Amino acid sequence: MPELEGATLDYCFPTPVMCFVWPEVEALNAELCRIILAEEQASRSRAKSNIGGWHSETGTLEWLGEAGKGLVERFVKMANHATTQLLLAYGRQPSEFAWTFQAWANVNRASDFNKTHTHPGATWSGTYYVDPGNPVGEAGPATPLQIMDPFLSRDTTFFPGLIRTSVYVHPVPGMMILFPSYVPHMVFAHRGDRPRISIAFNLRKEPYP
Numbered sequence: 001m002p003e004l005e006g007a008t009l010d011y012c013f014p015t016p017v018m019c020f021v022w023p024e025v026e027a028l029n030a031e032l033c034r035i036i037l038a039e040e041q042a043s044r045s046r047a048k049s050n051i052g053g054w055h056s057e058t059g060t061l062e063w064l065g066e067a068g069k070g071l072v073e074r075f076v077k078m079a080n081h082a083t084t085q086l087l088l089a090y091g092r093q094p095s096e097f098a099w100t101f102q103a104w105a106n107v108n109r110a111s112d113f114n115k116t117h118t119h120p121g122a123t124w125s126g127t128y129y130v131d132p133g134n135p136v137g138e139a140g141p142a143t144p145l146q147i148m149d150p151f152l153s154r155d156t157t158f159f160p161g162l163i164r165t166s167v168y169v170h171p172v173p174g175m176m177i178l179f180p181s182y183v184p185h186m187v188f189a190h191r192g193d194r195p196r197i198s199i200a201f202n203l204r205k206e207p208y209p
Contacts, residue, residue: 015150017167018082018178022074025174031067032130036105036197039063046104049186053112056105061199064105071128071199074176075101079124079203082178100208103201108133108143112196114187116148122181122202123209129171130199133192141170143196145177148184171198 036056045054061068076099084094102122106114119125132142149155149165169177179185181202190196 013151015180015183016082016086017147017183018078018085019169020078020176021172022174022176028067028070029130029173032064032071032199033197035064035067036107036130036199037195039105040107049114049117050106050108051113051115053106053108053114053190058102058104060101061103072101072103074128075103075126075201075203078126078176078178082124083205098206100204100206101201103199106196106198106200108187108190108196110191111189113189116184116186118184119181119202121204121208123205124178124203125181125183126176126178126201126203127171128199128201129173129175130197131173131194132171132175132198133190133194133196135192142172143188143190143192145169145171146186146188147177147179148186150180150182150184152184 039056040054043056046057048055056063061072064071079099080097083097087094108114127145135142145168147167147169149163152165154163155161155165169175187196
């Protein structure tokens with residue numbers, strides 16, 4: 001329509017998600033796996049979003065030693081990079097932020113899963129995959145993480161099927177995914193032969209929010 005040639009269509013409410021597979025992490029993951037599985041045997045699981053499985057104490061990963069320090073450095077690097085890209089996309093100059101972080105390890109075995117939840121009180125949330133656990137019989141992708149549209153009602157009220165309401169992330173060793181803490185997410189029941197080992201984390205911008 002000629003009279004509408006000057007109209008613009010803007011996408012006003014995007015949700016930033018960053019995914020990256022860190023290279024050369026075989027030795028790091030082997031050490032993380034060793035320590036996490038030993039701690040699983042030595043301590044009780046916390047009950048959070050996990051249905052079955054093992055959830056470590058939430059903290060700053062001191063119990064993971066030097067391997068934990070290396071992982072925390074990667075958390076911060078990714079958060080800084082994602083934040084810089086986000087600010088630039090909105091025409092703002094990147095700023096230096098202090099981050100307060102919390103993290104915990106998860107071990108899921110056969111049929112263990114994590115129900116849908118969010119991480120209130122943080123800025124970014126994410127997960128690092130130490131060992132996604134191989135699928136039964138080595139066939140098919142690893143047990144996925146599902147991240148969901150925070151505005152699920154639009155799928156039933158605005159052109160159903162047009163806009164994605166879920167994204168399925170099939171992890172590989174060394175993968176780190178980062179998303180806003182308000183994004184709902186869950187983990188499907190694990191079907192692998194090996195334990196699915198991951199480390200979840202929250203990064204809170206200071207001053208918050």
